[in-house]
Amino acid sequence: MVLEYNDSLQIILKIGTSISIFFGIVDIFLYGVFPQNRSFSFTNIIILAGINLLYSISTLLPADVTLKQPENTTWCQIQSFLVNFSHCAQYLQVSIISYCIFIKLITRNHLEKNAKIYRSIFFLLLLSFSLVFSIYILLTKAHGTAHAFCWINLYSLYQKNHIKKLILNYYTTIWFLLFVNIFFIVKVKVMMKKNKIRNEMYEHLLKYPIILIILSLPGTFNMIYHIIYNQKDIEAMVFIQVISESCFGLVINIYFITSPWIKENIKNAFKFQNNESLDQISPIRDSKFSVDDEK
Numbered sequence: 001m002v003l004e005y006n007d008s009l010q011i012i013l014k015i016g017t018s019i020s021i022f023f024g025i026v027d028i029f030l031y032g033v034f035p036q037n038r039s040f041s042f043t044n045i046i047i048l049a050g051i052n053l054l055y056s057i058s059t060l061l062p063a064d065v066t067l068k069q070p071e072n073t074t075w076c077q078i079q080s081f082l083v084n085f086s087h088c089a090q091y092l093q094v095s096i097i098s099y100c101i102f103i104k105l106i107t108r109n110h111l112e113k114n115a116k117i118y119r120s121i122f123f124l125l126l127l128s129f130s131l132v133f134s135i136y137i138l139l140t141k142a143h144g145t146a147h148a149f150c151w152i153n154l155y156s157l158y159q160k161n162h163i164k165k166l167i168l169n170y171y172t173t174i175w176f177l178l179f180v181n182i183f184f185i186v187k188v189k190v191m192m193k194k195n196k197i198r199n200e201m202y203e204h205l206l207k208y209p210i211i212l213i214i215l216s217l218p219g220t221f222n223m224i225y226h227i228i229y230n231q232k233d234i235e236a237m238v239f240i241q242v243i244s245e246s247c248f249g250l251v252i253n254i255y256f257i258t259s260p261w262i263k264e265n266i267k268n269a270f271k272f273q274n275n276e277s278l279d280q281i282s283p284i285r286d287s288k289f290s291v292d293d294e295k
């Protein structure tokens with residue numbers, strides 16, 4: 001029964017992440033094909049897509065996960081490290097996107113003028129933050145089978161009485177980043193309403209932290225349930241959590257592809273493919289959609 005349950009979770013994961021990988025590659029391809037989309041804001045989205053691509057690939061590594069698998073195998077440690085690294089980076093990158101919307105709303109073109117500096121700072125922050133917590137998971141031996149792949153093993157943590165330590169040092173940080181996103185979303189919405197600002201780009205970017213918050217709820221509720229009741233999983237809750245986490249990349253990648261700017265560029269590419277190269281397509285800022293300017 002356990003093996004069948006675990007196999008079902010792996011099937012759900014493989015389907016969701018495989019589709020996510022496909023659309024993630026499409027996102028990166030479109031970003032490379034249309035240089036006019038390489039604004040500071042769109043670059044942040046592509047970085048998020050790249051991080052999710054790493055997360056999706058790492059969950060599909062051949063760890064041959066079952067609940068009886070030894071936790072110290074090489075593949076399990078590698079998968080646990082990569083999954084945790086990309087998981088942390090996803091949350092921080094979405095927070096960076098939220099912060100950038102807030103700062104750009106206040107300072108207008110400040111981010112674009114100092115793009116190299118900000119990108120270097122954000123890169124170092126992403127790398128150091130994700131590495132610290134990924135190494136922490138390995139050093140505390142918190143890694144192991146997590147239903148569908150190797151990551152954080154809650155059962156072994158309960159046995160070692162390390163669950164509270166992990167919650168305080170890891171999950172509270174992840175949840176803090178969720179609250180950071182909520183804070184910036186509310187601030188931006190209030191400022192836009194107060195100043196009567198209508199900007200399609202801001203509205204588009206705000207959806208990314210909202211998507212993360214919504215899809216993080218099942219995992220959050222599941223962890224809170226573990227903390228309060230100290231019992232084994234409810235199968236329905238785990239299925240919903242696995243579906244939500246595996247669909248995050250799929251949702252954000254499709255959302256990027258269906259944005260007005262990408263759709264307009266694809267339409268222009270087909271329109272001018274016989275007469276002009278893709279480099280000669282008119283920039284977005286000259287079209288009816290504006291990436292950088294407020295409306």
